[in-house]
């Protein structure tokens with residue numbers, strides 16, 4: 001059986017780099033919300049690993065909720081259509097909210113989510129993403145907290161998948177092109 005590690009071309013962001021950057025992002029969020037009581041909204045499934053590590057780096061109270069959306073499905077190309085598969089459990093009106101995502105690629109997912117959650121009148125609505133691929137942007141959306149800006153390559157690991165493969169890797173790696181491009 002093909003090992004996921006044989007599908008990786010290079011390690012783009014190492015486990016150590018991720019750990020260090022998460023501490024810095026946590027400090028930035030604490031600086032913006034020193035009283036805590038922030039709601040982190042993780043976007044399933046890709047952000048699960050990031051949101052759980054980021055929460056544990058926080059020294060103020062945070063609560064978590066999740067939304068499930070999907071636009072990529074089993075492909076490496078965004079369909080452009082964002083489907084909500086699970087909505088929030090909690091009311092966010094007048095609350096300080098941070099959407100926590102693994103990656104902004106075309107921006108379609110976050111643009112949709114941002115507008116959707118803005119309509120519920122939170123006091124603050126921020127976006128935090130581990131990875132940003134600015135070259136690929138189609139929707140006009142920017143994150144307030146960014147872990148790493150990366151080139152236009154399809155990556156997996158640390159929550160990110162290709163057809164559900166690779167989420168468990170502790171680092172972010174570039175997928176070999178032959179895995180997702182039919183030649």
Ligand SMILES: O=P(O)(O)OC[C@H]1O[C@H](OP(=O)(O)OP(=O)(O)O)[C@H](O)[C@@H]1O
Pocket residue numbers: 043044045046047069070071072073078101102103104105106107108109110160161
């Ligand atoms: O900026 P975009 O082009 O919209 O791409 C980013 C989104 O795509 C991926 O999710 P996916 O739909 O693959 O679901 P998953 O998190 O369950 O893997 C990723 O986790 C982001 O949510």
Ligand code: HPA
Pocket residue numbers: 072103105153154155156160161162
């Ligand atoms: O590079 C990526 N990898 C995994 N999932 C993604 N969703 C958008 N871009 C990516």
Ligand SMILES: [Mg+2]
Pocket residue numbers: 046072073160161162
């Ligand atoms: Mg995915």
